[in-house]
Amino acid sequence: MNSVGTNLLSFLVDVLFNLYVAAVVLRLLLAWVRADFYNPLSQFLVTVTNPLLVPLRRVIPPLGRVDSASIVLAYALKLLQLYILMWLSGITVYGGYLLWAAGVKLVELVVYIFMGSILIEVILSWVAPAARYQNPVAGLVHDLNEPLMRPLRRVIPPIGMVDLSPLVALIGLQMLLIVLRGLY
Numbered sequence: 001m002n003s004v005g006t007n008l009l010s011f012l013v014d015v016l017f018n019l020y021v022a023a024v025v026l027r028l029l030l031a032w033v034r035a036d037f038y039n040p041l042s043q044f045l046v047t048v049t050n051p052l053l054v055p056l057r058r059v060i061p062p063l064g065r066v067d068s069a070s071i072v073l074a075y076a077l078k079l080l081q082l083y084i085l086m087w088l089s090g091i092t093v094y095g096g097y098l099l100w101a102a103g104v105k106l107v108e109l110v111v112y113i114f115m116g117s118i119l120i121e122v123i124l125s126w127v128a129p130a131a132r133y134q135n136p137v138a139g140l141v142h143d144l145n146e147p148l149m150r151p152l153r154r155v156i157p158p159i160g161m162v163d164l165s166p167l168v169a170l171i172g173l174q175m176l177l178i179v180l181r182g183l184y
Contacts, residue, residue, distance in 0.1 A: 010088050017081035018109070021074050023048050025109055028070040035143040039136045049073075078102040078109075101184045108180050114148060115173050117141045122166050145169075 027045040036042060049070075056069040079102040086093045121141045128135070152165035 006088055010085055013081065013084050013088070017077060017084075020048075021077045021081070021106070022109060022113065024053070024070055024074045024077070025106070025113060027053075028067050028074070029110070029113065029144055030140060031067055031070075032065060033143050033147055035140050036136075039140055041137055041140055075102060075106055078106045097184075104180055104183050108177065111173050111177055111180070114145070115170060117144050118149075118166050118169055118173075121145055 023045050027049050030042055052073055053069055056073055060069040060072055062068055082098055082102050083093060124138050148169055149165055152168055156165045156168055
């Protein structure tokens with residue numbers, strides 16, 4: 001296959017795997033924070049991820065509140081994604097590095113999900129402050145961010161009407177990304 005075809009195939013593999021792994025991780029995170037299961041977005045994530053998760057759950061039980069089957073599925077898909085991308089690029093793949101890189105990339109994805117959800121929540125708070133109670137996505141985003149934002153809000157009081165805790169969270173998450181990128 002020529003270079004353009006390889007690049008297109010690599011792009012498609014990367015996008016499709018990233019979207020599905022993000023759906024699995026979002027489902028895991030929303031279950032962890034006990035977000036509204038009957039929310040339309042939650043139902044979409046359940047519908048999309050059930051075909052692979054349900055059979056896996058028969059073999060891998062949950063560990064307390066953590067859905068270990070979702071973690072195993074997300075890690076396995078990220079591992080397969082990296083293997084396919086390296087194979088398409090003609091890069092020799094070493095097992096130990098691939099296992100490590102898949103884990104780091106999965107943590108990076110979680111950081112990106114939190115960064116995106118914080119940005120969405122901030123924008124919604126500017127545009128429609130009461131949207132959290134009316135918009136199904138706004139409620140889920142708030143539920144997802146609350147475990148991260150609650151400790152920051154205790155330490156960083158609002159200045160007037162401005163809550164600076166999302167800014168501090170984004171700076172901390174960006175610093176975590178820099179550290180993660182230094183690991184592979």
